[in-house]
Amino acid sequence: MMLFYKAWLESRTRFLLGLLVIAGLSTVFVFYNHDVRTVVTDHDVSYGEYIWRGIFKGQLRDIYVILTLLLGWGGLDRERTHGTAGHTLALPVSRWRLIAARGLTGIVETAALAILPASLIPALSPFIHESYPWLLALQFGALWTVGGILIFAIGFLASVLFAGEYSAAIAAIALLFGYSITTDLPGIEHYLVDIHDVMNGSGPHGFTTLAAISITAAATIWLAGYITARRDY
Amino acid sequence: MDYVIETHDLSKQFGTVHAVSGLNLRVVRNQVTGFLGRNGAGKSTTIRMLLGMTHPTSGSGLLLGHSITDPKQDLEARRQVAYCGEDKQLYAYMTVKQLIHFTASFYPDWRSEVAASLLDQFQLPPGRKVKALSKGMCTKLALLLALARRPSLLILDEPTEGLDPVAIEELLQTLSGLPADGTTVFFSSHQISEVERIADRVCIIDRGQLAVDLSLDEIRRDHRRITLSFSHQPPEHLFDMPEVRSIESNGRQMIVVSSHGAGAVVERAKTADAVVVDVVPVNLRELFLGTVQDHK
Numbered sequence: 001m002m003l004f005y006k007a008w009l010e011s012r013t014r015f016l017l018g019l020l021v022i023a024g025l026s027t028v029f030v031f032y033n034h035d036v037r038t039v040v041t042d043h044d045v046s047y048g049e050y051i052w053r054g055i056f057k058g059q060l061r062d063i064y065v066i067l068t069l070l071l072g073w074g075g076l077d078r079e080r081t082h083g084t085a086g087h088t089l090a091l092p093v094s095r096w097r098l099i100a101a102r103g104l105t106g107i108v109e110t111a112a113l114a115i116l117p118a119s120l121i122p123a124l125s126p127f128i129h130e131s132y133p134w135l136l137a138l139q140f141g142a143l144w145t146v147g148g149i150l151i152f153a154i155g156f157l158a159s160v161l162f163a164g165e166y167s168a169a170i171a172a173i174a175l176l177f178g179y180s181i182t183t184d185l186p187g188i189e190h191y192l193v194d195i196h197d198v199m200n201g202s203g204p205h206g207f208t209t210l211a212a213i214s215i216t217a218a219a220t221i222w223l224a225g226y227i228t229a230r231r232d233y
Numbered sequence: 234m235d236y237v238i239e240t241h242d243l244s245k246q247f248g249t250v251h252a253v254s255g256l257n258l259r260v261v262r263n264q265v266t267g268f269l270g271r272n273g274a275g276k277s278t279t280i281r282m283l284l285g286m287t288h289p290t291s292g293s294g295l296l297l298g299h300s301i302t303d304p305k306q307d308l309e310a311r312r313q314v315a316y317c318g319e320d321k322q323l324y325a326y327m328t329v330k331q332l333i334h335f336t337a338s339f340y341p342d343w344r345s346e347v348a349a350s351l352l353d354q355f356q357l358p359p360g361r362k363v364k365a366l367s368k369g370m371c372t373k374l375a376l377l378l379a380l381a382r383r384p385s386l387l388i389l390d391e392p393t394e395g396l397d398p399v400a401i402e403e404l405l406q407t408l409s410g411l412p413a414d415g416t417t418v419f420f421s422s423h424q425i426s427e428v429e430r431i432a433d434r435v436c437i438i439d440r441g442q443l444a445v446d447l448s449l450d451e452i453r454r455d456h457r458r459i460t461l462s463f464s465h466q467p468p469e470h471l472f473d474m475p476e477v478r479s480i481e482s483n484g485r486q487m488i489v490v491s492s493h494g495a496g497a498v499v500e501r502a503k504t505a506d507a508v509v510v511d512v513v514p515v516n517l518r519e520l521f522l523g524t525v526q527d528h529k
Contacts, residue, residue, distance in 0.1 A: 001338070002334075002335050002339070009331075010326065082322060083321075084322045084324055084325075086316065086318030086319075089284065090284055090286075090311060090315075090316040091339050092339055093308070094308055229304075230288070232281075232287040233281065233286045
């Protein structure tokens with residue numbers, strides 16, 4: 001249990017900052033919708049379309065992607081940079097348990113960040129005499145959670161592969177950017193699922209797709225654990 | 234003898250660099266053993282291999298009877314071993330109290346009364362963040378975390394590095410008293426005077442291999458530094474003898490360090506018409522320098 005506590009203490013600043021950013025922007029998108037609408041889309045689209053384009057498909061989703069990547073930051077390689085890896089590795093726990101605690105904490109935080117706008121949008125909309133269906137919002141919340149976990153897993157793996165303070169985050173962003181470009185290449189689009197399209201509901205998002213994404217995320221975290229267990233510190 | 238650490242041909246290679254090569258190390262239970270060596274001699278790599286942080290390239294080792302190359306056994310050994318690393322960094326984002334609480338949760342026989350007593354003795358502020366502690370306070374906190382878990386073995390890597398003289402004195406006093414409570418101390422250091430002061434036994438590692446494994450009593454009793462003067466250039470291989478540890482030549486004067494008294498060396502010197510200028514006991518500094526400086 002204390003390993004989860006440690007993982008929480010290590011990631012809480014990034015998580016709470018993410019929470020603040022997503023909550024703040026969701027609120028702005030709802031209460032200042034007339035002003036923001038002209039920036040993110042056309043004036044004549046419906047409120048539901050505006051929310052989708054601005055939040056679940058648009059700028060807020062991009063911010064969420066960056067935040068989840070940053071949640072993957074940390075781990076033993078970063079601890080080595082800070083000189084605390086010795087204390088952690090001398091504890092009577094296996095490296096797999098260290099990885100599991102950090103991975104599960106990150107997954108819960110990723111899900112919490114995904115559920116936040118999905119809860120805030122339908123809850124705040126009545127204050128401006130608009131409505132947004134709870135079921136639809138929660139569906140987007142679920143899609144963000146699944147996609148977010150894969151993105152978190154990529155950041156998590158990058159934190160194992162690249163030990164530098166910022167190189168892991170930069171490498172993860174580059175990897176995700178490269179993946180997004182690849183999925184748009186003619187001929188490739190039929191074989192690779194664009195995680196961004198899955199998250200905004202415009203791509204395939206059936207059970208099989210979501211299960212495949214979840215398995216890929218789990219395999220990515222397992223790979224990070226496998227590398228960590230064999231590495232010299 | 235009962236050993237808490239035993240390695241057999243333990244080796245670690247980083248690329249083309251042989252950090253540790255065929256190390257055969259034994260550390261006796263309930264003693265303070267100093268682990269000496271030059272920078273890069275392999276001290277820290279050896280300690281990291283013992284604790285499962287670094288995987289050996291070849292060879293094997295036992296830590297409190299548990300294999301260091303078997304992750305499950307190594308985990309079991311770590312329940313009984315406390316470690317204070319070279320950099321002495323602890324989680325900066327935790328407070329002293331949080332770190333004590335965190336560490337205590339991993340050790341069923343954690344002694345809260347010892348932790349409370351050391352907290353008081355070391356004057357550590359429980360509510361202060363670790364990042365706000367001085368290096369000396371961090372070392373004391375690391376020591377508190379190590380001692381409150383009732384370890385069978387305490388491993389320290391350069392424990393006095395960066396500490397002020399008062400903190401060093403307190404640390405050495407604490408360490409020297411631990412074997413009486415059933416804790417074996419194994420510590421690496423560059424400070425020969427500190428090792429000489431508190432160690433019962435000393436192991437010197439040179440280029441990844443064990444060069445010396447002796448008790449301080451054996452060094453004082455058996456080792457002699459013999460200064461000889463010759464009327465002519467002394468023959469090059471005059472002291473090719475198993476007991477000769479090092480030879481330092483300076484013109485027609487020669488300093489020989491012997492590991493088995495002075496008798497045999499003096500006899501050999503007389504056959505070459507040498508005049509024995511001086512025979513004195515060897516201190517640890519001389520033994521260390523004689524071992525690692527390639528005089529022979």
